[in-house]
Amino acid sequence: MNLNAGQILLGAFLVNNILLMRFIGLCPFFGVSNAVGTATGMSGAVIFVMLLATWVTWVLFHVVLVPLGLVFLRTAVFILVIAALVQFVEMFLRKNMRALYSALGIYLPLITTNCAILGVTFLNIDYGFNLLNATIFSVGTGLGFTLVIVLFAAIRERLADAPISRSFKGYPIAFVAASLVSLAFLGFAGLFGIAF
Amino acid sequence: MSASQSAWVQGRVWMVLSLVIVCIAAAVGLARVYGVTKPVIDQQKIDAVNQALAAVLPGTDHFEEQVPGELWYGFDAQDVRTGAVVRVAPRGYAGPVETLAGVGLDGLVTGIVITSLKETPGLGLKATQAWFRDQFRGKPAAELKLDKDGGTLDAISAATITSRAVTNGVREGIEKYLDRLLPAQPGMSDTTGDE
């Protein structure tokens, strides 16, 4: 595919937003989007790990798995790499970067089972991106995740005080709000001719 | 002291060993599954291509690949040319929309089929709908334009991008190979042949 960097970035950021259009990474989306503070913390951790995971898995896949004819181990290798990566990042931050650790630390264990990370690493391979494009794609995706989750946290902070009928309290109204936000994102369809 | 130490070592050894055993068992199992399914998957892809080719160029017995992955000539059981099939992959809403278009010897479209659609779930999905595809039949390449673009084809509501991609992709694909789609004109059969 002949996509330029801007198209990949905007496509991942807005047009095919990972949460609202692709439906990947929804568990943390509804789990931590209660407050703006936790939402930004989670997003920071996601961007950080997503970028690392993209580099490690891309290199592993193209340098190790493909030449050895072991592509069928992709799923197993990727998820283990991400799990290990999260452990290392947590250890490294705790030892060397206390400030960052106290900001992101509690979200890191949740990230292993965050399908946004694994989803991005799979999509990088499926789209046949080179390492540069994969990096751009994962940054765009991470920013898109951040934008939506923070926007949504603000909406949910308001919803908490709104008079909502009892059976719609909590999850249902969050889904309805998500429906409206994603309706807005549908407006980005085909923006600048971006289509991937 | 040494007893507890050796127990600790044993525990460590068993930890590594069990991990290795599980990994090997999983890898061996997957290699077997891969070995069994890979030929089926490859065959599946070939079959799908042949079926799709036959669907867009009715009355064809076998195909000959002219440009790998892009152009096929069709022949009937008596080895008489029936037409050609062009494969295009214009960019749709969320990815390339792989489309096959059959062209008869008269230069008119005999049918199109969308073979792979990496769209966001739902969006544009209806481009595979029969009524949309049927509009292409019997038209020359030049007439393939959406009504919104000054042509005659109706776009699928809510899937204009995909509709336009398919329409323009098919038109451009046919025009690209136009000189090779049509059979030799009567009287000038010596000028074409096998170049």
Next chain:
Amino acid sequence: MNKKPSRLSYFTSGIVVENPVLILMIGLCPTLATTVSARDGFGMGLAASFVLIASNVVVSLVRRFVPNSIRIPIFIIIISTFVTIIDYVLQAYQPSLYKVLGVFVPLIVVNCIILGRAEAFAYHHGVWDSFLDGLGKALGFTLALGVMGIIRELLSAGTVFGFAVTPAGFRESPVLFMIFAPGAFLLIGILKSIVNRLTAKKEEKA
């Protein structure tokens, strides 16, 4: 409230009382992404069911040999093995379904239900119990996805499993909205509110 729940309850609890999707709200990604039609919803449900049941059984089989400290990596390897198996089997024998499910087949590996059951149930229970537990949760998951798929297909195309069940007029201009992302969010929101109402009523009676 019994001390030891009956075997049957391992099976039945997953279907209604602890329905993974509609009560526990886990495994949302495939629930929303792959329920464009009834076939896709059930197909995704069955693929995840295979992985859930098989990994529950295998985890339970090997639980005595697995050191506690590395149980999670081993669960992940077991689960990803079954995910890869179903991935290739679908590619080989159900290519059209595979095309629709796409990246969500390998993503079964991070479906919280599966790792959750391995950790919370199969690691502490016998093979037969783990099988029943997996079967029940799998059935609950598949039913939820199937219901979503049926409703979305009915509204967005006027068909169920590809069979026309609505008047031709409706099928020509259906509620296309339901096929898109916002439709999926709206539907699960409404379903969850119905579930909330029913459980609230039950609690009032009790």
